[in-house]
Amino acid sequence: MTDGRDKFEDDDFDDKDEGVSESVDEGADTGAEEGAEEAAYVPENPRCGFVALVGAPNAGKSTLLNAMVGSKVSIVSSKVQTTRTRVLGITIAGDSQIIFVDTPGIFKPKRRLDRAMVAAAWQGAEDADLVGLLFDVSRRSIDQDTQGIIARLKEQGRKAILILNKIDLVPREKLLGLADSFNQEGIFTDIFMLSASTGDGVEHLRGFLAARMPEGPWHYPEDQISDMPMRLLAAEITREKLFQQLHQELPYAATVETEQWEEFENGSVKISQVVYVQRDSQKAIVLGKQGSRIKALGQAARTELEEMLEQRVHLMLFVKVREDWENDPERYEAWNLDFGAS
Structure with missing residues (x-):
């Protein structure tokens, strides 16, 4: 004691x-040491931008973030609402630096901590260049939390990409029906089907995002994977x-x-x-x-x-x-x- x-x-x-x-x-970062003498890598045609991953609790945002980065930067649990803050995960794809914001799950808040977590999630979405809405296809139908996210994106006039996650758990026919239901909402520019846990479809999404990052210099050193x-x-x-x-x-x-x-x-x-x-x-x-x-x-x-x-x-x-x-x-x-x- x-x-x-x-x-x-x-x-x-x-x-x-x-x-x-x-x-x-x-305040030490998860990446290159400050003051390193090595010359920083400068891509020929640099692109850099922020992608916010939003969704209902336990949609798989942290698992996808870790898969994109190639290393753990956000905790993963079968429990919902385990991510409490905005986590930046950084990855390189060609000349593009993609900065992911893994946000707490968006749900109807009841406690002070819940309210703070949901506010952080929406702030992350508002600040991002692209918004990716994750949905756990094993839910079978669009849940109330996800419907609330779609409604708020509509209010903000934001477009998003839809990421149907955990496709290894349901038959293809079900996926097509869900995709059609989401597409009728009118805010999704693209739809991706993947499994963050197995990696199926992750590289395809990474390439898509890399091509759509705004032109501009990288914000972080080449070997830095998080700002945490x-x-x-x-x-x-x-x-x-x-x-x-x-x-x-x-x-x-x-x-x-x-x-x-x-x-x-x-x-x-x-x-x-x-x-x-x-x-x-x-x-x-x-x-x-x-x-x-x-x-x-x-x-x-x-x-x-x-x-x-x-x-x-x-x-x-x-x-x-x-x-x-x-x-x-x-x-x-x-x-x-x-x-x-x-």
Whole structure:
């Protein structure tokens, strides 16, 4: 027990014998280091633009974003509404740099956090050069949330491309009927059918988007895949594992924050994170019997973090009760959400 928190160290680790370098800057980007001496690649006919991915919760936006980028930049879960903020994923296709905005699912908000998430989604759509509406074809018919998105796009006078996702789950005849229903709405310029999870149709969509990006210089270095700070991305990885392991036991009452990030001369990194829950009973759920669940969570998160960072990771997890974290303005600022969104 430390500072009222239950602590889990993913492996035996003592930093006393390590040469500690400066900790990673909280604003460090997931990409090229600032001040790199290598000359930046300059395409002959550069194009660059923003594509907002919108849709109802669990339509597959994060899965598609990761497939487009070729690396994880947004968490994926079978639970709805897991993306809480706008996530920029960056990919190159020929001379085009495509900047994807993976937005929270658009739904009818009830809580403060819901309202902030939906506001972020619409802001991402309004700022984009192109809007892609994702629809999960396994739903079989156009759901109320998707109908609401279409209505608002009509109000804004926005055109969009329709992306029918998860086509591997339904017969072709059903796809054609859905495509026709959407086409009658009059706002879709193009329709794509793909499976973000298998990759079927993803490259076709990437080529289409690349050709339609506005002419202009790239906004980011060639090897940068996201603008998300590493501290936030690491916390999102752990939050994803939390969702995957707890299923229905801890719906949306938990969040994860990276408190400390220490780089060492041997190339390893120590990451300390806090899992915030709202009640003591939820804390017990996260910890599990004799700490078994938090240990499994830490091992899963550490494995993925090591793959992502390509270095050894010493992950330390704490569990702390913060009853009203959903109404803490600082949490919203960290997620780039509007605390006062209505």
